[in-house]
Amino acid sequence: MTKTQRILLVEDDLKLGKQIVDHLDEAGFETHWVQNGDAALAFPYRGLALVVLDLMLPGAFGLDVLKHIRSQSDLPVLVLSAKTDASVKVRALDMGADDYLIKPFWPEELVARVNARLRRPVMQRGGSIEAGDLKIEIDARRVSVKDEPVELTRVEFDLLVALARRPGAAIARAWLCEHVLDPEREGTERTLDVHVSRLRKKLGSCGDWISTVWGVGYRLEVPAKT
């Protein structure tokens, strides 16, 4: 996040709106707040990173605003809904909402949802993956840390690629066993743990990026750039 991202909040409730603005600002966003549907329709969407839209609005109905936004841009829309009725949520999703949040929600939950929407793929699929000091050339099957090449076995390399393709996401142990371990040999989760342990050592300073996730498996977490 090199530059402050702008978020439009469409929320008619003053208390809730104020809280959301505070929390988003605290999380490092620049929040514009409009309190009714008509103002939301008139708002220029250019340059916005995301819209947080309450479906229950005076003036234009929330879904109308959503339709208007979708007719103009692809910008992510996070819908707030007090309704437990599935059909409204489904309609919102059908009309192009990217996610929804049911009231009451935690401020932390909201920020997490916003961040999830704005999360940009750090690495690319195919070709090469680059994250901080770590560089993976997939086709050439070469890995380097701080430009120093690292010698990896086939399993270790596949394991690293599997984790690096979805950085930040935990990958289930069973999936890794099935897709990474040599199918010819007896592949158990214990074997996987041994491979991970070796990989961590070989990666040196980047070895800590691979974390064990309790009950799930492993995850590659790239620290935020400083």
Next chain:
Amino acid sequence: MKLRTRLALIVLVTALPVVAGTTWARARFERHTVEQSMRDIVLARMEDGGRERCEASPETFPEPPWRRGGPGRDERREGFEHGPGGEGEGRPPRPRDAQRANAERRTDPENGASSRGTAPNDTPNDVERVQRAEEPRVGAVPERRPGEPPPEGLRGDPRREPRGEPFGDGRGGRGFDPRRALAGGYPQRTELWAYDANFTSRNPRAPAFPADLKAALAGGEEIASEPWTTELRGEPIEGLQFAMRMPWEEGPCSIMLAQRPDAGPRSAVTDLLWSSIALCGVLLAAVLFAAGPIVGRVRSLTAQVRDSAASRYTTAVDEKGKDEISELARAFNSAGSDVRANLEAVETRERTLRTFVENTSHDVMLPLTVLQGHLSAVQRRVDAGTLPEKEVLRDALEESHYLSSLLQNLSVAAKLEGGEPLLAQHPVDLNALVERAVARQRPIARQKGVQVEFAVPEDTLHVLGDVTFVEQMLSNVIHNAVRYNKEGGHVAVVLEERGADHDEFALRVLDDGPGIPKELRERVVERSFRTDEARSRAPDGLGLGLAIAHDVARRHGLAMTMRESPAGGLEVEFTGRRARLAVEGDGPAA
């Protein structure tokens, strides 16, 4: 319209045309009979010399007998009897006539009983008149000249009517009293007029031929008749006049007009009319009498139905009998028991709802009370100038989180309890659902120091169902794992593809908390949140949440199994078939 009124109307509406038709037919028949007998009489008399007399002196035919003087009365009578008897000759009755009259008199007693003018007796009646007329009063009436007023003392007595202009005097039947004739069968006077084929009479006193009768004869009828009115001392008299063709077609006497100041048959028609009306009356009374018990039973049934309705259909009505009314009663009893069953179902539902609302209020009040307690504790610490305890704040947050979860569960429970089928069958993005459910529980888990992690496959997995229910299902299980975990504990949510073609999926929630003993796990699955004791805060600490999760899973065709997790806590697994979509990625992707 009431039943009896309707029956009475039907009887009347049916009977009246019948009575009218019968009366009309009877009148027609009688008129026809009278016509035929009149024709017979006239023809007989004309053939018996009348024709010759008429053709000899058509200007005077039939000449009034009293012109001839002598025993004019008798002559007159005879003249009547013989029609054109008086031709100025004044001759006595011929023996043949007398014989014939006697012969006819002999037939009289046979028909005497009904001789008041019914049609078949018309002929003897006429004869009778003639015969009676012959008997008395010879010479009782003084002679007088035509047009001379009768002596005052004789007025009113037809037999002694001196003005009684006889047969053919043109003044029409004043020689008798039709009232008496009608009442007692006294002789009537029939006047006879002769016309030629062109309906003109040589006799200047003859009335103009009646137009309707003329038309009828011209139309080919042999005889025709119509009502005719004359006067007797200023009083109108109803009579009949007949027009008939003679067998000969030429001469001044080929068409005869007979005027009879007597509507005799009408009395018989009147009798028929009255007897028919009387019959109608009897029929009406019989119908109304017969309808009485039916009306009574219907009224009794109505009263019973009202009583039954007033008692909310708990009492049945009397079904005795095998007729339609009993069938109605049985039908009512059947309908009544249906209504009763429906009423009971509605009442049960209402009771359930009331209990549900009461329990819900209780369920909500508890966490709210706890929350208020925590918040007051914080307030006290702040007032005392110290920082609030971290644990108290955490508990307050957890309680408010629990409250929110509880309300959502109650909302879901209300829908499930209402027995609604799951109408919504949308593709639910399970990857997004897992991420959302975890994000929801993470804040409170962080407060408790419990780590919540999740893993989803790279491909998006879908299941068909109601997104609200499925999310509630998963949230409940995660919430349960967080809520009963200890600080430093872990919860993991893993969504995996299963099966050879990855057509199935498994969604596991595992923790390293205290777990649930096997027998309690079974109870959670077995019992229903519908029962009162399975409410949110059951003594065993297993609340509404797991029961709802189990119910929602069942309704979506998902298998929910609980086992001990590898870490000794609880592992809940949902397995089912994934929904393959034509176009993937309708929802938020992780």
